[in-house]
Amino acid sequence: MKKVLIAYGSRTGNTEKMAEYIAEGIRFSGNDVELRKITEIKKGEELQGYDAYIFGSPTYHRDMIGTMKTFLFLAEKAGLEGKVGGAFGSYTHSGDAPGIILDTMQYVFKMAVSDLGSLRIKEAVIGTPDGMKACQDYGRSLGEQLNG
Numbered sequence: 606m607k608k609v610l611i612a613y614g615s616r617t618g619n620t621e622k623m624a625e626y627i628a629e630g631i632r633f634s635g636n637d638v639e640l641r642k643i644t645e646i647k648k649g650e651e652l653q654g655y656d657a658y659i660f661g662s663p664t665y666h667r668d669m670i671g672t673m674k675t676f677l678f679l680a681e682k683a684g685l686e687g688k689v690g691g692a693f694g695s696y697t698h699s700g701d702a703p704g705i706i707l708d709t710m711q712y713v714f715k716m717a718v719s720d721l722g723s724l725r726i727k728e729a730v731i732g733t734p735d736g737m738k739a740c741q742d743y744g745r746s747l748g749e750q751l752n753g
């Protein structure tokens with residue numbers, strides 16, 4: 606059984622909901638998952654010991670939230686090279702954040718980002734069966750990738 610960390614920020618709860626659904630998908634794949642808010646992670650050492658990392662941020666002002674930038678500077682020193690990575694976030698019209706985060710994971714942290722790419726879901730869809738399923742499928746597929 607592999608262990609996945611989902612670390613996310615969310616201002617009004619939409620990205621948090623996505624995080625919960627993605628976690629369900631990872632459990633469906635038979636793997637273990639830990640859900641953490643980025644504001645509660647204070648040290649790089651807290652990022653050790655996972656096989657895969659999925660980072661989540663909504664898009665505000667065509668960017669990730671400020672706390673995610675701070676978190677990524679912390680993650681930079683955590684030695685995530687070669688680990689599997691994914692990213693997600695809620696949005697309404699441009700949805701830039703997940704793609705930018707995944708870029709950083711791939712090109713700066715040298716992580717093995719998932720072929721699934723990043724997952725962005727419009728906030729109006731998250732609470733629907735389709736939105737829930739898209740998140741669960743993302744988690745399940747990423748988990749199945751870890752199963753080899």
Ligand SMILES: Cc1cc2nc3c(=O)[nH]c(=O)nc-3n(C[C@H](O)[C@H](O)[C@H](O)COP(=O)(O)O)c2cc1C
Nearest residue numbers: 616617618619620663666667696697698699700728
């Ligand atoms: C001030 C403000 C700026 C926003 N800027 C963007 C944006 O640039 N692009 C976008 O797609 N959504 C934008 N949104 C919409 C949010 O991404 C959306 O409400 C999202 O669901 C919030 O997620 P959260 O509940 O996890 O915080 C903005 C919302 C607010 C209130």
